[in-house]
Amino acid sequence: MSIRSKLIIFMLVLLTAVSAVMAFLFQRNEWSSISSNSQRKNLQILLAMSEVCKEMSDTPDKSYAYRYFKTFLKTPEIIQVSCSGAKGRIFLEDRYYSPQPPPFLYRYTTFPPPRIGTWETRSDGGVEILKASVNTLNSKKRTVTASVDFSTQLIYQEMDSSLRQSSASFFIILSIAFALGCAGTLIITRVIFTPIQSIAEGARIIGSGRLDHRIPVTSRDEMGMLASELNDMADKLKEVSDMKQDFVSSITHDLRSPVTGIELCSDIILKLVENREQAKIPEQVFSINEHSQRLNRYIDSLLEISKMESGKMTLDLKTVNLEDLADRAVRAFRAYAEQKGLKLELIVGQDIPATRGDPDRLYQVLANVIGNAVKFTASGSVSVFIEATPGWQKVRVCDTGIGIPPGETANIFSKFYRINRGKRDYPAAGQGTGLGLFIAKFIIEQHGGRIEVESAPGKGSSFAVFLPA
Ligand SMILES: Nc1ncnc2c1ncn2[C@@H]1O[C@H](COP(=O)(O)OP(=O)(O)OP(=O)(O)O)[C@@H](O)[C@H]1O
Ligand SMILES: [Mg+2]
Known part of the structure; x- marks a missing residue:
């Protein structure tokens, strides 16, 4: 059963239970209020009778008392009224035989009688009678007893009809509230579950491998947050999947080409040996050596990244002189720069203090940035500046090369990322692994520093490495 159906059933059961409890409490309270009203009314009748009896015992004329008696007897529940003296001698009595309804099937809990007077229930020829009497003293200090007999069946009938009337209005209101509750439940479940269904459907589509699919975010509530979290997750999955794709193609391309190169060279060597052309062998051995170095660099980078990602890369901190490191890196690329006809210079600022860091790792960073x-850069120059700014030591590498398109400056620090990789006409596209800057950024951040880039396509780039002084 779906959660939606479960929720609807739960809400219906809850509404029914609440309605039942409310109906029960209403009936109970209403009945006790109706019965206390009825008691109050009966007591008032008895007290009024007592006044009449008192007056009557003081005067010999009983005719006005009869008029009162007749008035009392007009109340349907009153069967008999009487006034009597001390020894039970009846002064005046009147009776009215009103038709009695059949006895009530259900007896409501009897209510405590009023504190004034005597109240007792008796059966008189099948008719249940509530006998009430109260004593009073007349002007001659003689006791006069006023008695009223009520038909309990008629009292209950009257109470029952009041209860029915108020219950009818209560149940109409309760039914309307119940119907509104049901409608509200349906609306709420719809409002909650429509986005859940759309999220579930979206998650299913993404899960089936369509990582480009995005769940529409229609609100800013928890559902909207869930949808955008899932979308973010899909973005990450897409990124990881692209990275995996890149990794696989990098591995296949970048590992395969030097291996194929080595294989080709060794084939050629074998042929040269066969043809006794030993003089040409060193050239092939040189080529094999270059391919192996490239292969080794690539494998080293992969191992390094795996070390970085497993948190096993540790820094061997020493006092380092940035000028020395940069000088070493510049010298390493001098021949390459000269071969390309580039001017490569190192410009060291005033008062550069020594800093702490891992010299091998920092050399690796500078070598990659200068090497890049x-x-x-096809023509012009590459200048390396060493500067000290408050709190930081900075190595800036400026070139007059091809530059980096504005949208790519953040990407170049990602794993395996190379701009226009695979495009033959893009200079140097196929030469690297796309791991250099990723590793460099990691190393610099481990030193508490940062790496920044500014570039204008076609004009050149400037990479700045900041290290805490
Ligand atoms: N100075 C620069 N001018 C223009 N583009 C650059 C420059 N430095 C880096 N890039 C771009 O950033 C990409 C990533 O650089 P990164 O150093 O990470 O990789 P790589 O140099 O291609 O390979 P590796 O460093 O592993 O040999 C480069 O492929 C290139 O497209
Ligand atoms: Mg590089």
Whole structure:
């Protein structure tokens, strides 16, 4: 059963239970209020009778008392009224035989009689009678007893009809409230479950592998948040999937091409040996060496990344001199720069203090940034500046190369990312692994520093490495 059906059933059961409890409480309270009203009324009748009896015992003329008696007897529940003296001698009595309804099937809980007078229930020829009497003293200090007999069946009938009337209005209101509750339940479940269904459907589609699918975010509530969280998750999955794709194609391309190169060279060597052309062998050995170095670099980078990601890369902190490190890196690329006809210079600012860091790792960073600048510059120059700013030591590498399109500056620090990778006409596109800047950024951040880039396509780029002084 779906959660929606369960919720609807739960709400209906809850509404029914609440209605039943309310109906029960209403009936009980209403009955006790009706019965206390009825008691009050009966007591008032008895007290009025007592006044009449008192007056009557003081005067010999009984005719006005009769008039009162007749008035009392007009009340349907009153069967008999009488006034009597001390020894039970009846002064005046009147009786009215009103037709009695059949006895009530259900007896409501009897209510406590009023504190004034004597109240007792008796059966008189099948008719249940509530006998009430009260004593009073007349002007001659003689006791006069006023008695009223009520028909309990008629009292109950009257109470019952009042209860029916008020219950009818109560049940109409309760039914309207119940209907509104049901409608509200349906609306609420619809409002809640429509987005859940759309999220579930979206998650199913994404789960089936369509990572480009996005769940529409229609609100800012928890459902909207859930949908956008799932969309973010899909973004991450897409990223990971693209990365995996990149990784696989990088591995297949970048690992395969040097291996194929080595294989080809060794084939050629074998042929050269066969043809006794030993003189040409060193050239092939040189080529094999270059391919192996490239292969090794690639494998080193992969191992390094796996170390970084498993948190096993630790820094061997020492006092380092940035000028020395940069000088080493510049010298390493001098031949390459000269070969491309580029001017490569190192400009060291005033008073550069020593800093702490892992010299090998920092050299790796500078070598990659300077190497990139030489690699992606066809003509002009590459300048390396060492500067000290308050709190930071900065190595800035500026080139006059191809530059980086504005939308790509954040991407180049991602794993395996190379701009226009695979495009033959893009200079140096196929040469790298796309891991250098990713590793560099990680190393610099481990040192508490940062790496920034500014670039204008076609004009050149400037990479700045900041290290805490
Ligand atoms: N100075 C630069 N000028 C223009 N583009 C650059 C420059 N430096 C980096 N890039 C771009 O950023 C990409 C990523 O650089 P990164 O150093 O991570 O990789 P790579 O140099 O291609 O390979 P690797 O460093 O592993 O040999 C490069 O492929 C290039 O497209
Ligand atoms: Mg690089």
